[in-house]
Amino acid sequence: MGRSRGRGRWISGTRYGIALLVACGCALVASAAPEYAVLQGKSLEIHFPASERAVCETLLRDGEKALSLYTRYLKQQPVREPIRVFLYATAAEYEKAEAARTGGIFKTNLAFTYARDAEVHMVFQPRLDRAPGTGPGMLEALFMHEIAHAVQYRFFPSYDEFPDWLSEGVAEMFSERAVGGGKHCAERVPWFADLVYDVLDAVDTGRFVPLEKLLTEGLVDPDPGVRQIKYGESWALCRFLDDPANGDPKQFRQFVLDVAHMPRGAPLVKQARERFLATWPDLVDLERRLIFYLRKIAKKALPWQIVLREMRTLPDGGFVCESFPRNSALVLHRGEPLGPLARIEAEVVLDPAGSSGAQADVIFAYRRGDGFYKVAYGFNEQTGFVSLLRFDGRSWKTLANVRIDKGAIEPGRPHALLVDVDISRVVARLNGRTVLRHSLTDRSYGAGRWGVGCYDGRVRVRSAKGTSF
Numbered sequence: 001m002g003r004s005r006g007r008g009r010w011i012s013g014t015r016y017g018i019a020l021l022v023a024c025g026c027a028l029v030a031s032a033a034p035e036y037a038v039l040q041g042k043s044l045e046i047h048f049p050a051s052e053r054a055v056c057e058t059l060l061r062d063g064e065k066a067l068s069l070y071t072r073y074l075k076q077q078p079v080r081e082p083i084r085v086f087l088y089a090t091a092a093e094y095e096k097a098e099a100a101r102t103g104g105i106f107k108t109n110l111a112f113t114y115a116r117d118a119e120v121h122m123v124f125q126p127r128l129d130r131a132p133g134t135g136p137g138m139l140e141a142l143f144m145h146e147i148a149h150a151v152q153y154r155f156f157p158s159y160d161e162f163p164d165w166l167s168e169g170v171a172e173m174f175s176e177r178a179v180g181g182g183k184h185c186a187e188r189v190p191w192f193a194d195l196v197y198d199v200l201d202a203v204d205t206g207r208f209v210p211l212e213k214l215l216t217e218g219l220v221d222p223d224p225g226v227r228q229i230k231y232g233e234s235w236a237l238c239r240f241l242d243d244p245a246n247g248d249p250k251q252f253r254q255f256v257l258d259v260a261h262m263p264r265g266a267p268l269v270k271q272a273r274e275r276f277l278a279t280w281p282d283l284v285d286l287e288r289r290l291i292f293y294l295r296k297i298a299k300k301a302l303p304w305q306i307v308l309r310e311m312r313t314l315p316d317g318g319f320v321c322e323s324f325p326r327n328s329a330l331v332l333h334r335g336e337p338l339g340p341l342a343r344i345e346a347e348v349v350l351d352p353a354g355s356s357g358a359q360a361d362v363i364f365a366y367r368r369g370d371g372f373y374k375v376a377y378g379f380n381e382q383t384g385f386v387s388l389l390r391f392d393g394r395s396w397k398t399l400a401n402v403r404i405d406k407g408a409i410e411p412g413r414p415h416a417l418l419v420d421v422d423i424s425r426v427v428a429r430l431n432g433r434t435v436l437r438h439s440l441t442d443r444s445y446g447a448g449r450w451g452v453g454c455y456d457g458r459v460r461v462r463s464a465k466g467t468s469f
């Protein structure tokens with residue numbers, strides 16, 4: 001693999017779409033040009049949207065702890081010159097910063113660390129303050145992942161030449177531990193549990209990437225599914241070798257340090273592979289134990305995530321779902337196109353309390369990640385609403401917004417949201433009553449990806465199904 005001039009936590013197109021969607025959910029309530037502020041810590045300097053101070057203070061505090069965890073692991077002195085992190089309020093601002101540095105390589109990542117100055121650039125995901133007590137999510141996981149890259153860029157001149165699996169795997173292993181307050185947390189944090197499911201899915205469908213290939217190939221792959229699997233495997237392999245339950249973690253740590261101190265310009269991927277095989281010569285046996293280990297983790301993972309996972313086979317057989325319950329969204333993201341007529345039914349539940357707004361989204365006409373519609377259902381301080389929005393790849397347009405009497409929304413009770421769509425119109429029904437009807441005159445969507453998302457933990461999508469006619 002050539003020099004990448006950066007490292008990032010890759011997010012698939014679907015996750016990207018959802019992240020955008022989540023970030024834009026608040027646009028229903030307010031939209032203003034973002035202002036930025038700076039938080040200065042001992043080892044971190046965070047530039048952030050001024051309205052998100054509370055969240056970023058937590059990030060700074062936890063990030064400082066994470067960095068001391070990372071530096072101790074890597075047997076390095078504490079970071080002296082603070083690592084700078086830029087959290088952008090919008091994807092557009094992120095893309096601008098990314099384009100100027102890496103020319104689009106990390107455009108869809110939402111997050112990357114620039115090799116030359118070890119600065120982190122990422123999109124702010126509005127999470128923590130919106131879902132108190134529901135635990136860390138994508139924002140925290142990405143943040144801890146990126147500062148793991150940043151700190152290694154600082155320490156190791158050859159870091160950009162590391163094998164991808166090691167660079168990404170260790171960053172994600174560090175991130176999991178930082179997010180878990182020093183402990184593993186894949187069993188309870190969906191972001192990481194998802195990696196386990198990705199790999200086990202790959203095993204079950206014959207797409208598992210053999211370790212022999214993982215050790216030498218980059219993570220880049222034209223097929224986003226393969227890329228996703230490779231990320232999951234990279235994390236899993238590092239986590240497995242670093243877990244005392246599977247042997248002596250000192251061996252893995254020593255391996256990481258040995259690679260880190262290999263000189264620049266050496267064929268690092270090849271040398272790292274040879275060094276790896278010197279300690280773990282039997283890759284087939286390692287693979288077997290790794291998969292066994294992941295199955296054990298999956299058994300302990302949160303049951304509600306398993307429930308959502310069961311939604312993968314829907315009546316027309318076309319759907320597979322991916323889930324970020326609590327902190328983000330649930331998405332049906334692969335499979336056969338639906339249409340030309342389709343119906344998506346979702347049962348959503350509003351959690352009680354909460355005043356800052358929450359919504360469930362039914363997404364449709366998801367075309368290559370740019371340009372889709374969504375029907376949003378939820379509430380803010382004043383009222384409940386059902387809205388139809390269109391995202392054209394750059395910005396959102398509200399096509400219809402219907403207010404729902406707040407008295408009609410019962411927190412904690414399931415609400416049936418049914419969306420009928422065809423090429424020319426959309427009809428949304430809430431609890432059997434038609435609340436929104438809109439013609440889709442631009443005919444710009446075709447059959448494609450469809451999804452259901454739940455926003456921020458106060459609205460849960462309990463079940464969803466899609467049917468073609």
Ligand SMILES: [Zn+2]
Nearest residue numbers: 007008009168
């Ligand atoms: Zn990364």
